[in-house]
Amino acid sequence: MSWGTVIGQQRVKELLQRAIAGRKVAHAYLFYGGEGVGKDAMAMEFARVLNCEKKQSTACGECRSCQKASQLQHPNIRLIVPLPVGKSEKSGDDPIRVLTEDQVSSVQEQLRLKAQDPYYRVAIPKANFIKVNSVRFVRREAAMSSFEGGTNVFIIAEAEAMNAEASNSLLKTLEEPPSDSVFILTTSRRQQLLPTILSRCQLVQFDPLSEEEIRGALISRRQVEPEQAALVARLANGSYTVAVEMLSADMVGEREGVVLFLRLVLGGQRVALAKEIERIGSAGDRSVVVRWLKMLQAWLRDALLLRDLGEEGMVAADPTAELNSFVSKFPHADLPEALECVERSIALVDKNVYLPLVLTGLSIDLHRSLVPRR
Ligand SMILES: [Zn+2]
Numbered sequence: 001m002s003w004g005t006v007i008g009q010q011r012v013k014e015l016l017q018r019a020i021a022g023r024k025v026a027h028a029y030l031f032y033g034g035e036g037v038g039k040d041a042m043a044m045e046f047a048r049v050l051n052c053e054k055k056q057s058t059a060c061g062e063c064r065s066c067q068k069a070s071q072l073q074h075p076n077i078r079l080i081v082p083l084p085v086g087k088s089e090k091s092g093d094d095p096i097r098v099l100t101e102d103q104v105s106s107v108q109e110q111l112r113l114k115a116q117d118p119y120y121r122v123a124i125p126k127a128n129f130i131k132v133n134s135v136r137f138v139r140r141e142a143a144m145s146s147f148e149g150g151t152n153v154f155i156i157a158e159a160e161a162m163n164a165e166a167s168n169s170l171l172k173t174l175e176e177p178p179s180d181s182v183f184i185l186t187t188s189r190r191q192q193l194l195p196t197i198l199s200r201c202q203l204v205q206f207d208p209l210s211e212e213e214i215r216g217a218l219i220s221r222r223q224v225e226p227e228q229a230a231l232v233a234r235l236a237n238g239s240y241t242v243a244v245e246m247l248s249a250d251m252v253g254e255r256e257g258v259v260l261f262l263r264l265v266l267g268g269q270r271v272a273l274a275k276e277i278e279r280i281g282s283a284g285d286r287s288v289v290v291r292w293l294k295m296l297q298a299w300l301r302d303a304l305l306l307r308d309l310g311e312e313g314m315v316a317a318d319p320t321a322e323l324n325s326f327v328s329k330f331p332h333a334d335l336p337e338a339l340e341c342v343e344r345s346i347a348l349v350d351k352n353v354y355l356p357l358v359l360t361g362l363s364i365d366l367h368r369s370l371v372p373r374r
Pocket residue numbers: 051052053054059060061062063064065066
């Protein structure tokens with residue numbers, strides 16, 4: 001079991017393994033990169049290795065320490081996440097004890113899910129930032145020696161969620177790091193961290209996962225059908241977490257929605273199209289619209305592959321009847337241009353441009369590129 005809980009990220013695994021073998025583990029790391037690429041998973045695995053009783057550069061997975069670490073129950077390993085603020089919480093209060101019973105059980109449940117799947121996105125209601133009291137707790141704990149000769153590991157997930165007070169408190173600890181302690185900050189928004197914090201950490205960049213890595217993990221970890229795994233992997237943008245979240249979405253229904261939209265665009269049916277745009281735009285959640293746009297992109301890419309390379313060129317799935325009929329009816333469609341249009345729309349949605357405006361513009365651009373004037 002060599003760092004097998006982490007999907008891909010071979011370069012980072014080797015970097016950390018070399019640090020362990022050469023006894024050059026840094027006091028503080030910042031793991032940064034996109035969401036859901038395995039920063040927390042790597043931090044948790046690293047923490048497990050640093051505390052394994054076998055003292056190798058991989059965790060044995062069997063000793064008492066490894067067992068406890070796998071359940072996030074190891075006294076030397078603490079995972080710090082954003083928490084709600086307690087009613088009349090004062091500086092110095094225990095960050096957990098100030099919460100209501102319901103909040104405490106929600107935190108416990110979320111951490112249990114995280115232990116089960118390190119790629120799980122922790123979501124605690126009203127937890128908007130990492131409290132200064134959580135960082136003070138870290139400072140107190142770090143001042144004590146670790147259990148059984150292991151290493152105290154503090155994983156501060158979503159480190160950008162520390163407010164100024166929490167950041168400054170952590171900074172003091174990073175400036176005089178206690179021995180046998182390792183701090184691992186993880187973030188997908190590195191630019192939101194204080195430069196003084198960055199300068200105290202060894203920066204470790206995480207790359208997006210490849211489609212193949214995501215596809216393989218979906219099949220082996222979640223027993224997803226190969227065809228669905230391939231489709232989801234293409235749409236997940238390098239994030240295993242996003243891929244897993246997409247599994248519970250209605251992918252088939254959404255793909256049908258994409259086909260309907262294209263049919264209206266191609267047919268120039270303005271009234272029905274306006275209605276459809278209103279429906280898509282009313283999702284409210286921008287990430288849903290982005291996913292929809294990526295699905296549209298995937299469909300157009302399939303059409304391009306089918307037209308230029310034939311059926312063998314299609315990696316993911318067999319061509320559907322709609323794809324075949326599109327390719328035969330619109331042989332001169334400018335598909336590369338259409339793909340560009342969708343790409344631009346995704347950028348606009350990211351910039352918070354009004355959704356109906358983006359989608360209307362897209363429908364006009366798509367009509368122009370897919371139905372060339374004679
Ligand atoms: Zn072990």
